[in-house]
Amino acid sequence: xxxxxxxxxxxxxxxxxxxxxxxxxxxxxxxxxxxxxxxxxxxxxxxxxxxxxxxxxxxxxxxxxxxxxxxxxxxxxxxxxxxxxxxxxxxxxxxxxxxxxxxxxxxxxxxxxxx
Amino acid sequence: xxxxxxxxxxxxxxxxxxxxxxxxxxxxxxxxxxxxxxxxxxxxxxxxxxxxxxxxxxxxxxxxxxxxxxxxxxxxxxxxxxxxxxxxxxxxxxxxxxxxxxxxxxxxxxxxxxx
Numbered sequence: 001x002x003x004x005x006x007x008x009x010x011x012x013x014x015x016x017x018x019x020x021x022x023x024x025x026x027x028x029x030x031x032x033x034x035x036x037x038x039x040x041x042x043x044x045x046x047x048x049x050x051x052x053x054x055x056x057x058x059x060x061x062x063x064x065x066x067x068x069x070x071x072x073x074x075x076x077x078x079x080x081x082x083x084x085x086x087x088x089x090x091x092x093x094x095x096x097x098x099x100x101x102x103x104x105x106x107x108x109x110x111x112x113x114x115x
Numbered sequence: 116x117x118x119x120x121x122x123x124x125x126x127x128x129x130x131x132x133x134x135x136x137x138x139x140x141x142x143x144x145x146x147x148x149x150x151x152x153x154x155x156x157x158x159x160x161x162x163x164x165x166x167x168x169x170x171x172x173x174x175x176x177x178x179x180x181x182x183x184x185x186x187x188x189x190x191x192x193x194x195x196x197x198x199x200x201x202x203x204x205x206x207x208x209x210x211x212x213x214x215x216x217x218x219x220x221x222x223x224x225x226x227x228x229x230x
Contacts, residue, residue, distance in 0.1 A: 040124070040222060040223075041222055042119070042206060042220035042221050042223060043160075043206070043218075043220045044220075045217060045218075048217075058217070090159075090160065092160075101148045101167065101210065103162035103165055104152075104162065104218070105162070106152075106159050106160040106161075107159060108157060108159045109158040109159065111158075
């Protein structure tokens with residue numbers, strides 16, 4: 001079955017360490033996204049990519065970095081510059097280059113805890 | 116700027132009760148799309164419905180129905196005869212024309228259905 005795989009499901013890191021969250025999709029989608037979810041808040045966009053080797057900052061990109069070397073993969077690195085990294089991170093993709101009218105397909109998320 | 120408000124933070128109902136989840140949005144665009152997503156305890160958001168701004172017809176899908184009213188900028192979601200499996204967080208989202216690859220999510224409504 002096609003879908004989006006995020007790994008790991010739970011991740012624990014010490015403050016000051018960079019950490020990379022994996023996101024792989026086999027839906028042949030062009031566009032991929034990273035969202036952050038905090039308790040009681042909606043999803044906030046971190047980065048998105050509409051095509052391989054290209055990506056744009058979302059609303060809360062500071063302290064994060066991404067790469068899009070392959071269509072299937074869109075890893076997110078949470079750097080030590082991110083002041084409040086503990087959160088639930090969701091990866092998503094769409095069939096076209098815009099989420100304007102295309103529903104997003106989501107992964108199961110990675111819960112990152114930094115102490 | 117676009118905005119989505121889900122004023123109900125948490126709703127608890129007993130199984131078989133009907134429940135309505137409210138969604139109010141703000142946008143300056145005349146062309147936009149509205150979405151509802153369901154987030155079960157597993158964490159993955161699941162797409163439920165998409166509605167464009169030119170289509171004010173209400174939609175029914177099994178026990179789910181949606182009431183879109185442009186006059187009040189609302190896109191409410193009703194679950195008839197709720198079931199325990201409906202327990203989840205429900206998100207309303209808005210996508211404006213010209214803001215490709217970006218959705219604005221509401222803060223979500225947590226629905227708890229008990230026996």
